[in-house]
Amino acid sequence: xxxxxxxxxxxxxxxxxxxxxxxxxxxxxxxxxxxxxxxxxxxxxxxxxxxxxxxxxxxxxxxxxxxxxxxxxxxxxxxxxxxxxxxxxxxxxxxxxxxxxxxxxxxxxxxxxxxxxxxxxxxxxxxxxxxxxxxxxxxxxxxxxxxxxxxxxxxxxxxxxxxxxxxxxxxxxxxxxxxxxxxxxxxxxxxxxxxxxxxxxxxxx
Amino acid sequence: xxxxxxxxxxxxxxxxxxxxxxxxxxxxxxxxxxxxxxxxxxxxxxxxxxxxxxxxxxxxxxxxxxxxxxxxxxxxxxxxxxxxxxxxxxxxxxxxxxxxxxxxxxxxxxxxxxxxxxxxxxxxxxxxxxxxxxxxxxxxxxxxxxxxxxxxxxxxxxxxxxxxxxxxxxxxxxxxxxxxxxxxxxxxxxxxxxxxxxxxxxxxx
Numbered sequence: 001x002x003x004x005x006x007x008x009x010x011x012x013x014x015x016x017x018x019x020x021x022x023x024x025x026x027x028x029x030x031x032x033x034x035x036x037x038x039x040x041x042x043x044x045x046x047x048x049x050x051x052x053x054x055x056x057x058x059x060x061x062x063x064x065x066x067x068x069x070x071x072x073x074x075x076x077x078x079x080x081x082x083x084x085x086x087x088x089x090x091x092x093x094x095x096x097x098x099x100x101x102x103x104x105x106x107x108x109x110x111x112x113x114x115x116x117x118x119x120x121x122x123x124x125x126x127x128x129x130x131x132x133x134x135x136x137x138x139x140x141x142x143x144x145x146x147x148x149x150x151x152x153x154x155x156x157x158x159x160x161x162x163x164x165x166x167x168x169x170x171x172x173x174x175x176x177x178x179x180x181x182x183x184x185x186x187x188x189x190x191x192x193x194x195x196x197x198x199x200x201x202x203x204x205x
Numbered sequence: 206x207x208x209x210x211x212x213x214x215x216x217x218x219x220x221x222x223x224x225x226x227x228x229x230x231x232x233x234x235x236x237x238x239x240x241x242x243x244x245x246x247x248x249x250x251x252x253x254x255x256x257x258x259x260x261x262x263x264x265x266x267x268x269x270x271x272x273x274x275x276x277x278x279x280x281x282x283x284x285x286x287x288x289x290x291x292x293x294x295x296x297x298x299x300x301x302x303x304x305x306x307x308x309x310x311x312x313x314x315x316x317x318x319x320x321x322x323x324x325x326x327x328x329x330x331x332x333x334x335x336x337x338x339x340x341x342x343x344x345x346x347x348x349x350x351x352x353x354x355x356x357x358x359x360x361x362x363x364x365x366x367x368x369x370x371x372x373x374x375x376x377x378x379x380x381x382x383x384x385x386x387x388x389x390x391x392x393x394x395x396x397x398x399x400x401x402x403x404x405x406x407x408x409x410x
């Protein structure tokens with residue numbers, strides 16, 4: 001157990017913070033695991049500290065509130081700055097299929113499935129977590145997507161596409177409604193591709 | 206505080222259960238309030254018993270597990286057997302608009318908003334709650350809707366429509382992604398109506 005007082009003494013002696021980065025990483029790892037496994041609601045700074053083997057005061061000392069720590073460790077299962085250009089480039093008439101293929105394929109991998117369902121579950125759990133997800137998804141995915149779309153009402157188009165993607169994650173992977181839950185990936189792509197296409201490029205009412 | 210032992214003694218004396226229905230209703234009311242306000246995760250049989258002013262053993266005695274109590278008090282914000290015939294009857298070419306209008310209108314009322322977002326949040330919280338929501342929504346909405354649709358692959362069509370409805374609840378009302386969150390109801394209807402129409406009646410790949 002390492003406390004804030006221990007840290008301060010250690011720093012006073014040596015003039016630097018030996019092990020700080022290791023301690024921070026242990027806290028991050030515990031936070032990632034607990035947010036993913038038990039959700040935002042049932043994870044606390046105390047339970048994260050316990051798993052990381054540090055004093056709870058150290059967690060808030062390093063990371064602030066639970067919401068701030070969640071924002072710190074929340075990870076998308078892909079790098080939007082690498083993925084978005086690939087989806088937006090190419091024939092505009094097939095952007096819906098490219099986006100659907102990307103999302104459905106990520107959800108077929110164990111890590112992508114765990115991270116995306118974890119994000120959706122966290123966003124549904126508490127307003128504090130929803131705010132973090134909204135801010136990150138808007139800043140890292142929807143705003144850059146809108147900037148690249150080059151169409152009318154690009155922010156609305158991105159949000160509409162996001163609503164169908166999130167709904168598919170909920171129906172197929174979280175609530176597991178049949179026959180959607182068991183449908184082969186290529187059929188899901190063929191079914192939601194035209195919806196995403198319409199939202200992203202076709203005339204809106 | 207009323208315990209199971211008290212109840213048994215009372216029944217032994219009188220041969221009936223005075224106050225049982227009142228006690229059950231107090232437990233149901235506390236369960237409804239807590240599931241709605243703090244979500245499925247953070248609600249326990251103990252916290253429900255505390256609010257209802259009864260012994261926790263009495264809650265499990267009457268209702269079984271937390272999952273069973275959730276199934277007992279989970280309420281849709283409308284009666285599907287009254288609503289579905291109205292949506293399915295009429296011109297098949299406008300069923301998407303009728304469904305979108307119904308859902309968006311229910312979400313504009315405080316009670317409908319609270320119950321639908323509560324359902325989606327509960328479904329996202331734990332597998333036990335997701336199973337209850339899946340079973341009820343399939344039995345009370347998707348199966349009757351499929352039976353009335355009279356088209357090919359009706360169960361898949363219902364599930365696809367559900368995915369867009371749930372996604373809209375998440376994006377607009379739970380995560381509150383702009384500009385969707387502030388969009389007037391009639392615009393939301395015009396935007397998702399064609400998606401629901403395609404899923405429910407148009408040829409699927």
